[in-house]
Amino acid sequence: MENLNLPTYSFKIKSELQRKLIFDSIRKKYVVLTPEEWVRQNFIQYLVTEKGFPASLIAVEKKVDVNLLPQRSDVILYGCNAQPIMIVECKSVKIKITQNVFNQIARYNMKLRVPFLVVSNGLQHYCCQMDYENKSFAFLPEIPLYANIKGF
Structure with missing residues (x-):
């Protein structure tokens, strides 16, 4: 798989029926190793290992209804109060990270209303903090540590 702009992590990878599978430590099962899944698994490890997010407070491919249509958000992270605080x-x-990618995550956030949104293609990572009171947002220079946002 491709090198990413993230630290290097070890994964359990196996071949089955001419497909490569990677073990998802959050879902506790092997999933098909697509290029997007490679980014997701590395980014999850980054959040857990480098940013201190508890693995037990991470949901992967969680169903989110958007305009009565079921969608699946890649990653949702929860705070200490069991409320979602970040969508990835x-x-x-x-x-490429374009406006369409931000529009996609914004649609998920219409329902969840989290304080932090993150978009990554493994090479570029963008994090913005929402300000619902002032109807604005601000891009952050880096993804915050869990300890600094867990109470949001």
Whole structure:
């Protein structure tokens, strides 16, 4: 798989029926190793290992109804009060981060209303903090540590 702009992590990878599978430590099962899944698994490890997010407070491919249509958010992270605090949208390294990607995560956030949104293609990572009171947002220079946002 492609090198990413993230630390290097070890994963359990196996072949089955001419497909590569990667073990998802959050869902506790092997999933098909697509380019997007490679980014997602690395980004999850980054959040747990480098940013201190508890693995037990992470949901992967969680169903979110948007305009009565079921969608699946890549990663949702929860705070200490069991409320969602961050949505992460992962794309393959070959997908450029465009306004359409931000529109996708914004649709998920219409329902969840989290304080932090993250978009990554494994090479570029963007994090913005929402300000619902002032109807604005601000891009952050880096993804915050869990300890600093867990109470949001």
